[in-house]
Amino acid sequence: MFKALILEKQDDRTVASIQLIDEARLAASADGGDVLVRVDFSTLNYKDGLAITGKAPVVRTWPMVPGIDFAGVVESSSHPDYKPGDKVVMNGWGAGETHWGGLAQKARVPADHLIALPANITTRQAMAVGTAGYTAMLCVQALEKHGIGTNDGDVLVTGANGGVGSFAVAILAKRGYRVIASTGRPEEAARLRELGAADIVERATLSEPGKPLQKERWAAAVDCVGSHTLANVCASLRYGGAVAACGLAQGMDFPATVAPFI
Ligand SMILES: NC(=O)c1ccc[n+]([C@@H]2O[C@H](COP(=O)([O-])OP(=O)(O)OC[C@H]3O[C@@H](n4cnc5c(N)ncnc54)[C@H](OP(=O)(O)O)[C@@H]3O)[C@@H](O)[C@H]2O)c1
Missing domain, CATH: 3.40.50.720 (NAD(P)-binding Rossmann-like Domain)
Structure with a gap:
């Protein structure tokens, strides 16, 4: 189980709450994501603000975890480019819009969406950028x-x-x-x-x-x-x-x- 900010549509309103989520649900929401990442940091982007408040139609599928980016550490991977312990960063690719994003303790994404972080950049620094x-x-x-x-x-x-x-x-x-x-x-x-x-x-x-x-x-x-x-x-x-x-x-x-x- 992990914690995530979940956006749900109730009538015409967007309702945000922090929920405990079963990791199995990530696989279902990840659209073939082959890398599971423990998220250390995510930024709060303007687009996330629009999604969370429901002020603009950013979210395309419900329920949604917002967060257009994250930096974290690979927990498991079935892709040859990544192995557990690798530091990675992810920006964009429809995260928080069409598939679950970074405002959660875990994220599952396709390897193509990830960039390996150089050893001298921490996950915190990556999200400060x-x-x-x-x-x-x-x-x-x-x-x-x-x-x-x-x-x-x-x-x-x-x-x-x-x-x-x-x-x-x-x-x-x-x-x-x-x-x-x-x-x-x-x-x-x-x-x-x-x-x-x-x-x-x-x-x-x-x-x-x-x-x-x-x-x-x-x-x-x-x-x-x-x-x-x-x-x-x-x-x-x-x-x-x-x-x-x-x-x-x-x-x-x-x-x-x-x-x-x-
Ligand atoms: N942040 C991202 O991750 C990201 C990614 C891709 C694209 N973008 C796009 O890039 C643009 C800037 O994003 P941002 O995150 O840097 O936003 P931001 O922090 O709000 O900065 C936008 C800047 O544009 C200037 N500005 C605001 N209203 C203006 C107006 N009416 N006329 C002329 N200049 C105005 C202001 O600069 P001064 O105070 O210096 O005048 C303001 O600080 C946005 O349109 C955003 O959608 C952002």
């Missing part, structure tokens, strides 16, 4: 895959004080990029500089509707914001630049033209 940090790293890797180098020019991060943005600032700076942080919270500028930002721009200079083509300014960008901000970023990207768009804090719309892409 969380899915926000993981997303930021995927963005930086995407920019590097598109050939953006540290000598190409300034890299903009929008929503820089947020979870993803602040990790993106820190990772980019550590890798040697000159990072410009866009924020609506200038009172946090000192913290952003501590993380490695070379300069700060005021969020409002990017978030209003702008011209379809603007002065070429950014070698690349990590955009957490979407909407007019993403449109303005694309319009002021240098020739050959790239944007890793990972968020919609300002809006899901993308009111842009094809001009910067031509």
Whole structure:
């Protein structure tokens, strides 16, 4: 038996409770999961908040264990890549939406969903980085895959004080990029500089509707914001630049033209 936060649908309400669950139920809920993990830590993501409060239709099957990520130690595995005692981390893959997630003492998942943790990173540290940090790293890797180098020019991060943005600032700076942080919270500028930002721009200079083509300014960008901000970023990207768009804090719309892409 293990403890889990269980979400149940009662009439039209989402009801959350901590329950003792038989491990056999994990096998039934895990959709062919071949690795059983003892969960040490999970983050409380915004999406989890939406699921637990029932404020958005995040949960697709009921009952559900929320938690879009976890870090823990393998208890048993029928997959050759993992053995008991291995430290692992899991982000996304529909956890907490279509199959049971990380807000439980145990989780059963397919080996493909897991990443082995390096020996020098604890499960606690992995979840301090969380899915926000993981997303930021995927963005930086995407920019590097598109050939953006540290000598190409300034890299903009929008929503820089947020979870993803602040990790993106820190990772980019550590890798040697000159990072410009866009924020609506200038009172946090000192913290952003501590993380490695070379300069700060005021969020409002990017978030209003702008011209379809603007002065070429950014070698690349990590955009957490979407909407007019993403449109303005694309319009002021240098020739050959790239944007890793990972968020919609300002809006899901993308009111842009094809001009910067031509
Ligand atoms: N966290 C994750 O695991 C994750 C994973 C994948 C995708 N995402 C997406 O990435 C985005 C950022 O996630 P997050 O966890 O970093 O959220 P967050 O901590 O709430 O940060 C979002 C940031 O966006 C800026 N912002 C908020 N409202 C804005 C507006 N109306 N106009 C312009 N900027 C605005 C703010 O930055 P300033 O205060 O600096 O202005 C805020 O701190 C979200 O859309 C999320 O869905 C998140």
